[in-house]
Each structure stands twice: as structure tokens, then as C-alpha cells.
Amino acid sequence: MRATGVVVEYNPFHNGHYYHLQESKKVTQADCMIAVMSGNFLQRGEPALLSKWKRTKMALLGGADLVIELPYAFATSHAPRFAFGSIFLLQSAGAESFCFGSESGDVSVFNDTHDMVSSQNRKYQTHVSEFMSQGLSYPAAAAKAYELLDLPVGLDLSKPNNILGFEYIRAGRELGSIIKPLTIKRKNADYHDVVLGKGDIASATAIREAVFSHDIGKAENYMPSFTIEILKDEQSIKGKLMNWEQFYPLLRYQLLSSSPAEINSFYEVEEGLEYRMIEAMKASDSFQSFMTRLKTKRYTWTRLQRACLHVLNKIHKEDMHRILDSPPAYLRVLGMTETGREYLSHVKKSIDLPLVTTFSKHDFEGLKMEAKTSLVYAQGASFNRLEAEKEEYNTPPVMVK
Amino acid sequence: MRATGVVVEYNPFHNGHYYHLQESKKVTQADCMIAVMSGNFLQRGEPALLSKWKRTKMALLGGADLVIELPYAFATSHAPRFAFGSIFLLQSAGAESFCFGSESGDVSVFNDTHDMVSSQNRKYQTHVSEFMSQGLSYPAAAAKAYELLDLPVGLDLSKPNNILGFEYIRAGRELGSIIKPLTIKRKNADYHDVVLGKGDIASATAIREAVFSHDIGKAENYMPSFTIEILKDEQSIKGKLMNWEQFYPLLRYQLLSSSPAEINSFYEVEEGLEYRMIEAMKASDSFQSFMTRLKTKRYTWTRLQRACLHVLNKIHKEDMHRILDSPPAYLRVLGMTETGREYLSHVKKSIDLPLVTTFSKHDFEGLKMEAKTSLVYAQGASFNRLEAEKEEYNTPPVMVK
Numbered sequence: 017m018r019a020t021g022v023v024v025e026y027n028p029f030h031n032g033h034y035y036h037l038q039e040s041k042k043v044t045q046a047d048c049m050i051a052v053m054s055g056n057f058l059q060r061g062e063p064a065l066l067s068k069w070k071r072t073k074m075a076l077l078g079g080a081d082l083v084i085e086l087p088y089a090f091a092t093s094h095a096p097r098f099a100f101g102s103i104f105l106l107q108s109a110g111a112e113s114f115c116f117g118s119e120s121g122d123v124s125v126f127n128d129t130h131d132m133v134s135s136q137n138r139k140y141q142t143h144v145s146e147f148m149s150q151g152l153s154y155p156a157a158a159a160k161a162y163e164l165l166d167l168p169v170g171l172d173l174s175k176p177n178n179i180l181g182f183e184y185i186r187a188g189r190e191l192g193s194i195i196k197p198l199t200i201k202r203k204n205a206d207y208h209d210v211v212l213g214k215g216d217i218a219s220a221t222a223i224r225e226a227v228f229s230h231d232i233g234k235a236e237n238y239m240p241s242f243t244i245e246i247l248k249d250e251q252s253i254k255g256k257l258m259n260w261e262q263f264y265p266l267l268r269y270q271l272l273s274s275s276p277a278e279i280n281s282f283y284e285v286e287e288g289l290e291y292r293m294i295e296a297m298k299a300s301d302s303f304q305s306f307m308t309r310l311k312t313k314r315y316t317w318t319r320l321q322r323a324c325l326h327v328l329n330k331i332h333k334e335d336m337h338r339i340l341d342s343p344p345a346y347l348r349v350l351g352m353t354e355t356g357r358e359y360l361s362h363v364k365k366s367i368d369l370p371l372v373t374t375f376s377k378h379d380f381e382g383l384k385m386e387a388k389t390s391l392v393y394a395q396g397a398s399f400n401r402l403e404a405e406k407e408e409y410n411t412p413p414v415m416v417k
Numbered sequence: 418m419r420a421t422g423v424v425v426e427y428n429p430f431h432n433g434h435y436y437h438l439q440e441s442k443k444v445t446q447a448d449c450m451i452a453v454m455s456g457n458f459l460q461r462g463e464p465a466l467l468s469k470w471k472r473t474k475m476a477l478l479g480g481a482d483l484v485i486e487l488p489y490a491f492a493t494s495h496a497p498r499f500a501f502g503s504i505f506l507l508q509s510a511g512a513e514s515f516c517f518g519s520e521s522g523d524v525s526v527f528n529d530t531h532d533m534v535s536s537q538n539r540k541y542q543t544h545v546s547e548f549m550s551q552g553l554s555y556p557a558a559a560a561k562a563y564e565l566l567d568l569p570v571g572l573d574l575s576k577p578n579n580i581l582g583f584e585y586i587r588a589g590r591e592l593g594s595i596i597k598p599l600t601i602k603r604k605n606a607d608y609h610d611v612v613l614g615k616g617d618i619a620s621a622t623a624i625r626e627a628v629f630s631h632d633i634g635k636a637e638n639y640m641p642s643f644t645i646e647i648l649k650d651e652q653s654i655k656g657k658l659m660n661w662e663q664f665y666p667l668l669r670y671q672l673l674s675s676s677p678a679e680i681n682s683f684y685e686v687e688e689g690l691e692y693r694m695i696e697a698m699k700a701s702d703s704f705q706s707f708m709t710r711l712k713t714k715r716y717t718w719t720r721l722q723r724a725c726l727h728v729l730n731k732i733h734k735e736d737m738h739r740i741l742d743s744p745p746a747y748l749r750v751l752g753m754t755e756t757g758r759e760y761l762s763h764v765k766k767s768i769d770l771p772l773v774t775t776f777s778k779h780d781f782e783g784l785k786m787e788a789k790t791s792l793v794y795a796q797g798a799s800f801n802r803l804e805a806e807k808e809e810y811n812t813p814p815v816m817v818k
Contacts, residue, residue, distance in 0.1 A: 266666070266667070266670045269670070272806075301802060301803055388674065401702060
């Protein structure tokens with residue numbers, strides 16, 4: 017059986033995701049679609065609006081056959097580690113290739129940009145560091161560094177999605193080019209589009225806007241019916257869908273009851289950001305207004321939200337470094353279809369990493385971080401909180417026929 | 418001008434308190450009534466249902482002339498340190514005597530019990546420690562230790578109120594017997610009475626029950642009209658009156674996101690209590706059910722609630738010890754009447770401790786703890802939280818004519 021992989025968050029699963037899965041299947045002629053998916057917290061530094069279990073179900077209903085968890089440390093890391101963890105897991109699970117979405121649909125521009133940069137990698141990295149130390153964000157620094165290399169026009173690295181594709185390519189190369197990179201041209205919606213479009217594809221951002229303004233109906237055209245059903249179901253079980261505002265009282269309490277030194281001990285809180293955080297918090301009465309006060313040119317919104325996540329989850333620098341310094345140590349199966357199960361039983365013996373299907377049987381540091389952060393995630397539930405807390409331990413892999 | 422003192426919490430101020438103040442004034446013929454009052458957190462290990470400022474106003478309207486804050490460390494400490502801090506502040510403020518409430522109204526039984534115990538103090542303390550290490554609570558251990566001394570019948574030390582009176586006497590003696598202990602016989606209500614009685618006096622416990630079951634009307638006969646007014650006013654400004662349930666999500670988050678070692682670093686978390694706390698929390702969805710699970714014979718409810726307070730406020734053992742090991746370092750004036758002001762200007766020069774009326778001008782460690790815990794207290798407000806957070810710094814002493 018042949019497998020291909022995708023890297024996803026599905027926050028929530030929409031028609032664009034469906035299209036991407038189907039196209040990836042068609043292009044690769046794969047028997048099994050593997051999705052590496054972030055858990056309860058996402059790369060943009062946000063809580064997922066639905067738990068990992070609900071999003072796994074959507075993935076399986078939408079065309080994935082096997083859903084593997086990207087551990088918290090990688091899922092909430094900057095693009096290079098996020099990409100490395102994801103591609104490493106896909107390769108470890110036996111995928112021959114991976115398919116990412118892009119505006120161009122042309123993988124060669126990604127490959128070429130990568131090759132050009134890597135031919136002058138030391139220079140490039142030095143420039144990136146310099147620009148970042150001057151106060152630029154990572155994408156801005158990457159784009160400017162590329163410009164300085166005086167190479168033929170490549171990818172526009174100032175776009176976060178291109179950076180991600182670029183890092184996927186780099187991760188694949190780092191892993192020995194065994195896994196083949198492919199890209200699928202996106203349909204219609206732009207990543208950050210906040211207004212629902214006219215076709216049947218809209219960005220997840222626009223869909224979340226509609227969902228949180230209590231207007232799921234407005235977004236119905238852009239999501240498969242199973243997504244709508246699961247969204248409504250989750251609302252009825254746990255109260256509101258999760259977003260930062262629900263965790264805001266906890267973040268506020270955490271920031272205001274900790275010393276600057278304690279806050280500085282959390283991952284991604286650097287260069288006095290702890291003082292800015294405390295001051296911004298004292299003047300704000302919502303997460304949105306807090307973030308608006310916190311934002312500077314130096315850091316992207318995403319980067320700041322990630323720092324907030326690590327404060328909320330109390331993730332210390334040294335713990336994060338220890339996990340990020342090695343590739344993921346296990347393959348955690350969040351769910352599978354019949355096909356996924358068949359695939360797993362075929363490749364089981366050739367997989368080097370331990371397969372985790374029962375949480376309590378394993379003792380990996382990454383899993384402990386998963387438990388810790390899931391416990392915090394459960395605090396966002398408006399009701400049935402005790403049930404939400406137990407999900408991480410009690411939920412068996414989601415099965416969909 | 419002659420002054421006498423009382424030690425109070427006024428949670429909230431009721432007719433019994435009014436009676437006690439008036440009687441104390443009558444008996445001592447004092448020109449100035451000084452009240453040493455706990456701030457936002459109380460000796461029973463609870464948040465005060467009204468802020469220190471509102472309770473100061475009630476104290477002044479009810480007959481006190483000068484309200485001095487008992488710092489957090491002493492206010493939330495066990496009876497010996499609570500009593501010592503209180504009597505020390507009264508003596509420092511120049512009070513000739515202090516008046517505490519008792520069932521008997523006879524100070525000699527307190528004095529005699531103190532003298533008998535202190536004649537065999539080493540033996541008594543050894544017994545108390547032994548009984549506590551066998552799992553008895555402090556009042557139970559004190560009562561049993563006293564029995565073993567084979568002395569004439571004295572105070573019933575198993576009653577928390579008697580223990581407190583006993584400790585006031587002891588503190589006075591420790592401070593050189595300059596300040597004279599007096600007691601006023603309580604009227605009617607028993608301390609822990611949870612049902613409103615027939616007279617015009619009811620316990621604060623019974624009154625809080627009525628207030629929190631949304632039935633202030635039921636308790637109106639037992640409180641002066643200014644208390645009712647202030648209670649209603651506070652509800653309209655900050656949402657609910659404060660109780661543990663409002664802080665429960667924060668305590669829950671704090672316990673579930675911390676390691677046992679971190680929890681053990683907080684004051685009064687001893688002997689593996691941290692593990693019990695985490696387990697009880699995982700199984701409970703309210704503060705009440707959490708406490709019921711946490712309770713053992715070894716610790717009183719009050720002692721456990723105090724440990725929870727220190728976890729909520731993140732008060733580390735070493736910080737608490739450092740403050741408790743010395744007497745309070747300053748006299749913080751929360752409010753005064755014209756008489757109180759006159760008194761202060763008379764005695765100002767003879768007072769050894771620095772007077773704190775403007776928070777920001779001072780740098781005492783005790784005041785920093787006040788700021789830290791008041792910030793946490795403000796998180797319990799349902800709305801106007803930013804205003805509540807600034808109260809500690811911005812509020813000048815309450816003035817009542």
C-alpha cells in the first residue's frame with residue numbers, strides 16, 4: 017500500500033481542505049492518506065476551536081485515512097520546527113510523499129528557492145539573524161535576507177504560507193530526500209481572507225469569524241455538512257467553541273500573579289517581553305485589546321500569541337528545548353479509517369517509532385506535555401469540564417469507516 | 418486622648434459588631450476606637466465578600482474611629498500569629514486596651530487559663546505538637562493537651578473563638594502587658610450559627626448564607642441599614658459579592674497546571690497535601706465539592722481553606738516566613754473619622770511604626786504581598802475588573818465624619 021501525507025490543523029475542516037485532500041489523493045494515486053495534525057493548540061498561537069478528537073473525526077470524514085498527532089512542542093513552534101516535526105512524522109509513518117497547498121501549485125519554485133538559499137545558507141542565516149535583531153519579524157527578515165543574496169527571483173518569503181512550504185522542502189531535504197514534496201494549487205480563498213467569498217471555498221479565518229459571531233449559518237456553504245454537525249454538537253456538549261477569550265481570565269490571572277522572572281522562564285518570552293505583557297494586561301479587559309497593546313513591529317501577532325500560549329500552559333524554556341532538540345519520539349494515532357488500519361498493520365513492522373494508541377501505556381516527555389496542555393485546554397469548556405479533562409486519557413483513536 | 422482596640426473582619430458588619438463596638442466604648446470610656454481589620458482575605462481562609470475599603474466604611478459608620486489593616490500574612494495565619502499581629506498593631510497605635518468578644522464575658526478565665534498553661538508551657542507545647550502529629554487539628558490538640566496538664570478546669574480550648582481569645586491574651590503578655598485585655602459578652606448568636614435567629618443579632622455565617630442565596634432581605638433585620646446599602650452598591654459595581662466559588666476556576670487552573678513540587682512550595686501545603694489537592698480537584702466541579710473531598714480529620718476546614726488561599730495567591734513558604742517572623746513593620750491606615758484623625762495627629766510622634774496612608778510611597782515587603790493578593794482578589798469581580806485592580810493603589814484612606 018502506498019501512502020501520501022498532508023500537514024493540517026482543520027480549524028475547522030472546510031471545503032478547501034476537502035478539495036486539497038481529494039486532489040492530493042488523485043495526484044499521488046495513494047492508497048492511504050496520512051494527516052499529521054496539531055492537537056488542541058495551533059501554530060498561530062491559538063486554542064483550536066474544537067478538540068483534537070472532533071477535528072480528527074472531521075479529517076477522517078473528509079478523506080484522511082490516518083491522523084497522527086503533531087506534539088504540542090512542534091505544533092506551537094515557529095515554522096522551521098513545525099515543518100520539521102510534521103515531515104519527520106510523515107516520513108516515519110511511511111509516506112512516500114507529502115502534498116502542501118500553495119498559490120502557485122508549482123513545486124519547482126519551492127525547490128529552486130530552497131536550493132538557491134542553501135547554496136548560500138550561511139550568508140542567508142546571518143542576514144536573517146541580523147534583520148531579526150534589528151526588530152523585523154521572521155517572514156520579513158527572511159524576505160529581506162533573500163533579496164540581499166542577489167539571486168534570481170524566487171518565492172515571496174514574506175508570505176507566511178510560502179515560508180511554511182519552504183520549510184517543508186528544507187525539512188524533507190534534511191531528512192535525506194526520501195519523502196517527495198508535492199504541492200496542490202489552492203482554490204479561491206486567500207489564507208487570511210476574513211470575508212466569506214462567493215464560491216464554495218473560504219478561508220478558515222473567515223469561517224471562524226462567522227462561527228464566533230454566532231452565525232454558523234453564514235458559513236454553511238463553505239463547509240461539509242459533517243463539520244456543521246460536529247460544530248453544533250460540540251457547542252451543545254461544552255458550551256462555547258474555544259477561542260482565546262475563554263482563556264483570557266486564566267492568562268490574566270497567571271500574568272498578574274507571577275513575577276517577571278517567572279514569566280520570563282516560559283518559552284518564547286524574551287528580551288523583556290514579560291514586562292510588556294504585565295503592563296499590557298493591566299490596561300486591557302479582553303484578549304483582543306491585550307494583544308493590540310502588546311503588538312510591536314519586532315514580533316508578529318502569531319509569535320506573540322504563541323508566547324501567550326506558553327505562559328497559559330506554563331511551558332518552561334528548558335522543557336520545550338529538550339523536546340524540540342530531537343525529532344518527535346513517537347507516532348500517536350488520533351484516528352483512522354478501515355484503510356488506515358489496514359495500512360498500519362502492513363507497515364507496523366517497518367516503522368521505527370513506537371505507535372501510541374493508548375495514552376496511559378506510554379511515558380514520553382512529549383506525551384506529558386500533551387497531558388498538561390490538554391488539562392489547561394479543558395478549562396476553557398463552559399460546562400462538562402470534568403469530562404473534557406478526561407478526554408486526553410480516555411479517548412481511544414477515532415474510528416470512521 | 419485615650420484609645421481602645423478591637424480585632425475585626427466585618428464580613429459583613431452586622432448588629433452584633435455594632436453592639437460590640439458600642440459596649441467596648443462604654444466599658445473603656447475611650448475617646449478613640451481603633452479597629453485592626455483583615456484586608457481582602459480572611460482568617461478562615463476565605464476571600465472577604467466585600468473589599469477592604471467597603472468594610473472600612475462600614476466599620477467607621479458603625480462606631481470605629483480608626484481602621485488599621487492587618488497585613489495578609491497575619492490575617493490569613495493560624496490563631497497565634499493572627500493574634501500577635503493584631504495586638505502588636507493595636508499596641509503600636511497606642512491603644513491602652515483591647516476588647517474581644519466571648520461567650521462568658523469574663524476575662525479572668527482567659528487570663529487564668531493563660532497563666533496555668535504558661536506555668537507548664539513546655540509540656541503543653543509538646544503535647545500540642547504530639548497530638549497534631551497524630552492527626553488532630555490545632556483546637557482539638559490544644560484542648561487535649563490542656564486536659565493532660567491536670568490543671569483546674571479552664572477555657573474550653575476546642576472552641577475556635579476561645580482559642581483566639583487565649584492567643585490575644587498570650588500576645589498581650591508577650592508584648593509586655595502594656596495593653597490591657599478586656600472581653601465583652603456576646604449577645605445571642607453563636608459564631609457558627611447558620612440559621613438566622615429570632616433577635617436582631619445573627620452570626621456573620623448566617624448572614625452570608627442569606628446574602629449568597631440571593632436573599633439579602635432575609636438578613637436585613639440583622640444588619641445596620643448602611644451595611645445593606647453598601648452590599649447592594651458593591652453588587653451593582655462589581656457583579657457578585659466575592660466568595661470562594663468565584664475564584665474556583667483560577668484555583669482549579671493553578672492546581673492543575675502546576676507540578677506537585679510547585680504546589681508544595683506554597684505556604685501551609687505540607688505532608689503531601691499537594692497530591693490530595695490535585696486529586697480532589699480532578700474529581701470536583703465546585704469549590705464546595707473540592708473542599709469536601711479534601712477534608713480529613715488531620716486538618717480543620719479553615720486550615721485547608723487557608724492553604725488554598727496561599728495556592729491561589731501564589732504565596733511561597735519562604736516569603737510568608739520572612740514576614741511572619743517579625744512583627745508587622747508598618748501601620749496602614751485604611752480609614753478614619755474626624756476623631757480618628759485628631760487622635761492620629763495627637764499620637765503621631767509617639768508611634769514607632771511608619772504610618773502608611775499613601776500606598777505608592779512605601780516599599781515594605783508586607784505591602785508588596787498586599788498588592789499581589791489584592792490583584793488576585795480583583796480577578797473575582799464579574800465586571801469593572803480593571804477598576805477593582807487599581808483600588809489597592811489608588812484608594813485614599815476612607816473618611817467618615
